[in-house]
Amino acid sequence: MRIFISSVRKGLEEERDALPGLIRALGHTPVMFEDFSAQTMPSRQACLAALDSADACIFLLGPFYGHVFRETGQSATHDEWVAAQTAGKPRWVYRKLGVTFEDTQQDFARTVEAYATGVFRDSFHDTAELMPKVVRKVRDLESVPSPLSFAPLAQPVPLCWSLHEAGVEGGVNRPLLELHVFPVEFPGYATRELEEVGNSLTDRIRRAGIVKNGVALMSSSSQEQATVSIPVGRPRTWDAPQPGELAEVRLYKSGQVTLRATLPSDNMGSILDHEVLPQQVTSLLRFSGALNVIRQERVVVAIGVSDPKLTQVDRFNPHQSRTRAELSACMRSFTLQTEPDESTSLAALDMGAEEVARFLSRALIKQHPSAP
Template sequence: MRIFISSVRKGLEEERDALGGLIRALGHTPVQFEDFSAQTTPSREACLAALESADVCLFLLGPSYGHVFPETGQSATHDEWVAAQTAGKPRLVYRKLGVTFEDDQQNFARIVQAYATGVFRDSFHDTAELMTKVVRKVKELESGPSPLSFTPLTQPASLRWSLDDARDGASASVPLLEVHVLPVGFAGYSARELEQFGTSLVDRIRRTGAVKNDVALTPSSSQAHAAVSIPASRPRAWDAPQPGELVEVRLHKTGQISLRATLPRDGLGSILDHDALPQQITDLLRFTGALDLIQHEPIVVAIGVSNPRLTQIDRFDPHQSRTRAELGGYMRSFTLQTEPDESTNLAALDTGAGEVAGILSRALIKQHPAAT
């Protein structure tokens, strides 16, 4: 395993110096900025790139928050936390005891410790105690079970679907993938709370890194939800292959989060790809987790596709458009929509996202007439 070590060095010098050798002794590869060679890439970008290559991220929380980058308003460790969360990386968090945290670091620690699942958290007093705990946890990771748990629903989930929402002009002609996540038994938001979360929704989306800073985001709201629309990028040519893109994030008063995204497409239409669809759903589930809005569990997850008659089951090639395809012609209308019959835990928005996405995508594609 490649284990990324994330922390401010100040106040954790001894621990950082010891971890690299320990991880190597366990037969794994440490990834930390002290080992980076001189390079032209800015250190923050280099760290985030290195994090992408890691299998596990180990976070040390010490007294200092670290330098705040003006482009994100966060420290490097905070940025790395968001990146690891968005990517669904397993995260180990160890908080140092007996030291006084800066105010910003205390706030960051609250964010980390509030995350309900998908994260292992512990504390330590000194380097020797930390080393003992890291050894034990790495050994567990080498043969760990699935982080997911499932429970049958005793009654249908009250999901809000927008498959037939005519308010969005794009939905009239372009099939859209919908991903819905609802916390079961959650009391919902008051009007005041919904307004507050709606105000912060744009910033939360930006912090995930899923949308570039130069992309204009358009917020809107009603008594029932707060939403942010994201413009789809323009294709290079009318028939150029286009990967699926997130086009809307909606937070409902009930606590449900709904995402809408285009499907991969080319000049011959939108594609349900057996490989691309589960990966897209995985990314959307991890994005939902990175928004840090749903912290109540269990949850239910459901997906659907609007205007399914305009979709084909096929392979998507991001480099070349298809030259032929089975274009609709279905004699009857049909729906593509999964109805959840069980709940799961918050790992579905993190380390278990890929497993959930595989289950949902297979169930959805089976409903398509072309699959029979």
């Protein structure tokens, strides 16, 4: 198992020096900045690439925030936290006690500690206290139970669907996959709160790492919702296959977060693939968690597809378009949306995203007339 160690060095020198030997003694591979900083690629890029290869991440929070990168406006540890969160990596956070945190580090610590999704958090005074705590977590990881729990809803939630709306900003008029996350027992935003969080939505999307800094985002708002539209790439040629892409993020006054995305497609139309759809839904769930908007312990999650008659259950080949497809234009009218009849733990937006995505995707595809 590869375990990534993330922290600034200043103020945590002893702990960073001790952890690699401990992890090796436990039979695993430590991964940290000191091991791969001398590379041809930029060190920040190398760090994120190494984190992507890790099975779990240790975050040490000491008194200092670290150097702020101009590209993201965040420190390396903050960037790594977002990347690990978006990827659904197991994260163990240890906060050093008995030291004074600078303001920027205190703000970062609040962000980390406020996020309850399957994240282990603890504290330590010194290396001697930290080491046995890390040992216990490494041993626990070998038999981690599902972080999810499910419960029937006592009453329906007022979920807002947008399946009948025409396309999204930017001219995307093909079928859209939409994913909704509704926080249970959340009183909703006051008008002032919705405006404040809505104004931060563009920055939250960029910090989550799914949109490059050079991509222009379009935001709009009303009394009921804040919306950010994301340009969708166009195929190199008219018949080139195109993977699904995030096209829109909405935040409603109720607290509901809605993501709308294109489905994988080729020159024969949009495709619901038994293998690709769960992967896309998993990414959307983790992205919704990385926005760091929903913090309630229980959520309701549902997915749906607009214009389902223009979709087909089939295999998506990213390298070659299909030569034949039987769309559902002659079939009776039907809808594709899952029933939001239970709540699950917030881990659905993080470590449990893959499990929830598999269930939702199966339930959705099963409704399609062309499903085998």
